Amino acid sequence: MAFSHHLLFLALLLLFLPLSLSSSAGTIYSCKSNFTNNDALQADIDRVVSDLVAGTQQNLYAKSAFGAVYGHAMCRGDVSQENCSTCMAEAAHMVRQDCHDSADSSIWSENVYCFLHYGTSNFSGTANTTYVTGFRTSGTGNPAAFDVAARQLMIWVNAMAVFSSNKFGTSFTMFESDQKIYGMALCTPDLSGSACEECLGVAMRTVVSMCAGFKGCAYIFQSCMVRYDTYVFTSNVATLPQCPFCEAATTAASVPAPSGQ
Known part of the structure:
Protein backbone atom coordinates (compact mmCIF):
# COMPACT_ATOMS: atom_id res chain seq x y z
CA MET A 1 0.00 0.00 0.00
CA THR A 120 10.65 27.92 -38.03
CA SER A 121 7.10 26.69 -38.73
CA ASN A 122 4.10 28.92 -39.36
CA PHE A 123 1.98 28.24 -36.26
CA SER A 124 -0.39 31.20 -36.69
CA GLY A 125 -4.04 30.30 -36.17
CA THR A 126 -3.36 26.80 -34.86
CA ALA A 127 -4.40 25.87 -31.32
CA ASN A 128 -1.32 24.38 -29.68
CA THR A 129 -2.40 22.51 -26.55
CA THR A 130 1.10 21.52 -25.47
CA TYR A 131 1.18 21.61 -21.67
CA VAL A 132 3.49 24.23 -20.16
CA THR A 133 2.90 24.30 -16.41
CA GLY A 134 0.23 24.43 -13.72
CA PHE A 135 -0.21 25.08 -10.02
CA ARG A 136 -2.82 24.85 -7.28
CA THR A 137 -3.28 26.67 -3.97
CA SER A 138 -4.55 25.30 -0.67
CA GLY A 139 -8.03 23.90 -0.19
CA THR A 140 -11.28 25.46 0.92
CA GLY A 141 -13.69 24.72 3.77
CA ASN A 142 -16.65 23.87 1.52
CA PRO A 143 -14.98 22.21 -1.47
CA ALA A 144 -18.01 20.85 -3.33
CA ALA A 145 -19.88 24.18 -3.35
CA PHE A 146 -16.69 26.11 -4.10
CA ASP A 147 -15.89 23.88 -7.09
CA VAL A 148 -19.34 24.55 -8.56
CA ALA A 149 -18.93 28.32 -8.13
CA ALA A 150 -15.41 28.32 -9.59
CA ARG A 151 -16.41 26.26 -12.62
CA GLN A 152 -19.43 28.46 -13.31
CA LEU A 153 -17.13 31.49 -13.25
CA MET A 154 -14.62 29.82 -15.57
CA ILE A 155 -17.37 28.92 -18.06
CA TRP A 156 -18.18 32.63 -18.21
CA VAL A 157 -14.61 33.94 -18.57
CA ASN A 158 -13.89 31.27 -21.19
CA ALA A 159 -16.88 32.55 -23.18
CA MET A 160 -15.58 36.11 -22.79
CA ALA A 161 -12.21 35.06 -24.21
CA VAL A 162 -13.70 33.08 -27.10
CA PHE A 163 -16.00 35.90 -28.23
CA SER A 164 -13.67 38.87 -27.65
CA SER A 165 -11.33 40.30 -30.28
CA ASN A 166 -8.32 40.18 -27.95
CA LYS A 167 -9.14 36.64 -26.75
CA PHE A 168 -9.12 37.66 -23.09
CA GLY A 169 -11.71 37.37 -20.36
CA THR A 170 -11.70 38.16 -16.65
CA SER A 171 -14.46 38.40 -14.06
CA PHE A 172 -15.38 37.55 -10.48
CA THR A 173 -18.21 35.88 -8.60
CA MET A 174 -19.32 35.82 -4.98
CA PHE A 175 -19.07 32.66 -2.91
CA GLU A 176 -21.12 32.23 0.28
CA SER A 177 -21.89 35.99 0.25
CA ASP A 178 -18.56 37.11 1.73
CA GLN A 179 -15.80 35.77 -0.52
CA LYS A 180 -14.88 36.62 -4.09
CA ILE A 181 -13.48 34.19 -6.64
CA TYR A 182 -11.52 35.80 -9.48
CA GLY A 183 -11.19 34.12 -12.86
CA MET A 184 -9.24 34.68 -16.06
CA ALA A 185 -8.97 32.97 -19.44
CA LEU A 186 -6.95 33.92 -22.48
CA CYS A 187 -5.87 32.64 -25.86
CA THR A 188 -3.24 33.99 -28.22
CA PRO A 189 -5.13 36.51 -30.42
CA ASP A 190 -4.15 34.77 -33.66
CA LEU A 191 -6.69 32.04 -32.87
CA SER A 192 -10.22 32.02 -34.22
CA GLY A 193 -13.07 31.69 -31.76
CA SER A 194 -13.36 27.96 -32.44
CA ALA A 195 -9.61 27.38 -32.08
CA CYS A 196 -9.59 29.36 -28.82
CA GLU A 197 -12.53 27.30 -27.58
CA GLU A 198 -10.65 24.11 -28.47
CA CYS A 199 -7.60 25.13 -26.44
CA LEU A 200 -9.62 26.36 -23.46
CA GLY A 201 -11.61 23.13 -23.54
CA VAL A 202 -8.41 21.16 -22.98
CA ALA A 203 -7.42 23.55 -20.20
CA MET A 204 -10.78 23.27 -18.44
CA ARG A 205 -10.84 19.47 -18.63
CA THR A 206 -7.48 19.57 -16.87
CA VAL A 207 -8.86 21.94 -14.22
CA VAL A 208 -11.89 19.73 -13.59
CA SER A 209 -9.75 16.61 -13.20
CA MET A 210 -6.92 18.13 -11.14
CA CYS A 211 -8.27 21.07 -9.12
CA ALA A 212 -11.28 19.74 -7.21
CA GLY A 213 -11.18 21.03 -3.64
CA PHE A 214 -8.53 23.69 -4.28
CA LYS A 215 -9.29 27.39 -3.92
CA GLY A 216 -6.80 28.39 -6.60
CA CYS A 217 -5.80 26.76 -9.87
CA ALA A 218 -3.94 27.75 -13.03
CA TYR A 219 -2.96 25.83 -16.14
CA ILE A 220 -0.90 27.22 -19.00
CA PHE A 221 -0.73 25.72 -22.47
CA GLN A 222 1.18 26.97 -25.49
CA SER A 223 -1.86 28.78 -26.95
CA CYS A 224 -4.05 29.49 -23.91
CA MET A 225 -4.33 29.60 -20.14
CA VAL A 226 -6.99 29.52 -17.42
CA ARG A 227 -6.78 30.62 -13.80
CA TYR A 228 -8.97 31.23 -10.78
CA ASP A 229 -8.20 32.15 -7.17
CA THR A 230 -9.62 33.91 -4.12
CA TYR A 231 -7.16 36.81 -4.27
CA VAL A 232 -6.82 39.50 -6.94
CA PHE A 233 -4.23 38.59 -9.58
CA THR A 234 -5.41 40.87 -12.41
CA SER A 235 -4.49 44.49 -13.08
CA ASN A 236 -8.03 45.71 -13.83
CA VAL A 237 -9.63 45.14 -10.42
CA ALA A 238 -11.26 48.60 -10.41
CA THR A 239 -13.26 47.77 -13.55
CA LEU A 240 -13.54 44.01 -13.12
CA PRO A 241 -17.07 42.89 -14.06
CA GLN A 242 -19.04 40.48 -11.92
CA CYS A 243 -20.20 37.30 -13.62
CA PRO A 244 -23.90 37.98 -14.33
CA PHE A 245 -24.99 34.36 -14.78
CA CYS A 246 -22.89 32.38 -12.32
CA GLU A 247 -25.59 31.63 -9.74
CA ALA A 248 -27.85 30.01 -12.33
CA ALA A 249 -25.30 28.58 -14.73
CA THR A 250 -24.34 24.94 -14.36
CA THR A 251 -23.29 24.02 -17.88
CA ALA A 252 -21.55 25.77 -20.75
CA ALA A 253 -24.78 25.66 -22.76
CA SER A 254 -26.66 27.68 -20.13
CA VAL A 255 -24.24 30.62 -20.23
CA PRO A 256 -25.10 33.17 -22.96
CA ALA A 257 -22.32 34.59 -25.09
CA PRO A 258 -21.08 37.98 -23.82
CA SER A 259 -22.84 40.80 -25.65
CA GLY A 260 -21.12 43.53 -27.60
CA GLN A 261 -17.96 41.53 -28.37
Missing part, protein backbone atom coordinates in the same frame (compact mmCIF):
# COMPACT_ATOMS: atom_id res chain seq x y z
CA ALA A 2 2.81 2.43 0.90
CA PHE A 3 4.52 1.65 -2.42
CA SER A 4 1.35 2.42 -4.41
CA HIS A 5 0.93 5.72 -2.53
CA HIS A 6 4.53 6.57 -3.39
CA LEU A 7 3.88 5.91 -7.08
CA LEU A 8 0.76 8.10 -6.98
CA PHE A 9 2.77 10.94 -5.42
CA LEU A 10 5.44 10.66 -8.11
CA ALA A 11 2.82 10.66 -10.87
CA LEU A 12 1.21 13.82 -9.52
CA LEU A 13 4.59 15.47 -9.05
CA LEU A 14 5.56 14.75 -12.65
CA LEU A 15 2.26 16.14 -13.88
CA PHE A 16 2.95 19.50 -12.28
CA LEU A 17 6.53 19.77 -13.53
CA PRO A 18 6.81 21.61 -16.87
CA LEU A 19 8.22 19.07 -19.32
CA SER A 20 11.37 20.19 -21.17
CA LEU A 21 11.08 23.60 -19.57
CA SER A 22 13.14 25.63 -17.16
CA SER A 23 11.97 28.43 -14.89
CA SER A 24 13.69 31.26 -13.08
CA ALA A 25 12.13 33.88 -10.77
CA GLY A 26 8.65 33.05 -12.02
CA THR A 27 9.62 33.25 -15.69
CA ILE A 28 9.16 30.12 -17.82
CA TYR A 29 11.20 29.23 -20.90
CA SER A 30 10.93 26.63 -23.62
CA CYS A 31 14.08 26.27 -25.74
CA LYS A 32 13.87 23.66 -28.51
CA SER A 33 15.43 22.75 -31.87
CA ASN A 34 19.02 23.66 -31.08
CA PHE A 35 21.28 24.74 -33.94
CA THR A 36 24.93 25.71 -34.43
CA ASN A 37 26.85 27.76 -37.00
CA ASN A 38 23.84 29.21 -38.81
CA ASP A 39 24.33 32.95 -39.04
CA ALA A 40 21.40 33.39 -41.44
CA LEU A 41 18.94 31.74 -39.06
CA GLN A 42 20.33 33.73 -36.15
CA ALA A 43 19.81 36.95 -38.11
CA ASP A 44 16.22 35.96 -38.98
CA ILE A 45 15.46 35.28 -35.30
CA ASP A 46 16.98 38.60 -34.24
CA ARG A 47 14.90 40.45 -36.85
CA VAL A 48 11.64 38.78 -35.81
CA VAL A 49 12.23 39.36 -32.09
CA SER A 50 13.10 43.00 -32.77
CA ASP A 51 9.89 43.41 -34.80
CA LEU A 52 7.83 41.89 -31.98
CA VAL A 53 9.31 44.22 -29.37
CA ALA A 54 8.60 47.21 -31.61
CA GLY A 55 5.08 46.00 -32.39
CA THR A 56 4.11 45.60 -28.75
CA GLN A 57 5.11 49.19 -28.04
CA GLN A 58 1.91 50.16 -29.88
CA ASN A 59 -0.39 47.16 -29.36
CA LEU A 60 -0.81 44.29 -26.91
CA TYR A 61 -0.32 41.77 -29.73
CA ALA A 62 2.16 41.62 -32.62
CA LYS A 63 3.14 39.13 -35.33
CA SER A 64 6.23 38.96 -37.53
CA ALA A 65 7.81 36.71 -40.14
CA PHE A 66 11.20 37.08 -41.76
CA GLY A 67 13.24 34.56 -43.72
CA ALA A 68 12.76 31.15 -42.12
CA VAL A 69 11.32 32.41 -38.82
CA TYR A 70 7.78 33.16 -37.64
CA GLY A 71 6.88 34.79 -34.35
CA HIS A 72 4.21 36.44 -32.27
CA ALA A 73 4.05 38.21 -28.93
CA MET A 74 1.23 39.29 -26.64
CA CYS A 75 0.43 40.86 -23.31
CA ARG A 76 -2.55 40.03 -21.14
CA GLY A 77 -5.63 42.10 -21.91
CA ASP A 78 -5.53 43.79 -18.49
CA VAL A 79 -1.92 45.00 -18.84
CA SER A 80 -1.31 48.66 -19.71
CA GLN A 81 0.52 49.51 -22.94
CA GLU A 82 3.43 50.96 -20.99
CA ASN A 83 3.80 47.86 -18.83
CA CYS A 84 3.41 45.67 -21.90
CA SER A 85 6.32 47.40 -23.62
CA THR A 86 8.52 47.03 -20.55
CA CYS A 87 7.59 43.38 -20.05
CA MET A 88 8.20 42.50 -23.70
CA ALA A 89 11.58 44.22 -23.88
CA GLU A 90 12.73 42.26 -20.82
CA ALA A 91 11.25 38.99 -22.13
CA ALA A 92 12.93 39.39 -25.51
CA HIS A 93 16.30 40.01 -23.88
CA MET A 94 15.91 37.02 -21.58
CA VAL A 95 14.77 34.55 -24.25
CA ARG A 96 17.59 35.51 -26.61
CA GLN A 97 20.05 35.14 -23.75
CA ASP A 98 18.76 31.81 -22.43
CA CYS A 99 17.67 30.28 -25.77
CA HIS A 100 20.37 31.80 -27.97
CA ASP A 101 21.00 28.55 -29.90
CA SER A 102 17.35 27.42 -30.18
CA ALA A 103 15.29 27.78 -33.36
CA ASP A 104 11.96 27.30 -31.53
CA SER A 105 11.66 29.26 -28.30
CA SER A 106 8.97 30.63 -26.00
CA ILE A 107 8.96 32.70 -22.84
CA TRP A 108 6.16 33.38 -20.36
CA SER A 109 6.96 36.25 -18.00
CA GLU A 110 6.22 36.12 -14.29
CA ASN A 111 2.42 35.96 -13.78
CA VAL A 112 2.13 35.65 -17.59
CA TYR A 113 1.93 39.41 -18.09
CA CYS A 114 3.52 38.85 -21.49
CA PHE A 115 4.42 35.97 -23.81
CA LEU A 116 6.70 35.61 -26.84
CA HIS A 117 7.17 32.69 -29.22
CA TYR A 118 9.19 32.21 -32.40
CA GLY A 119 9.94 29.18 -34.53
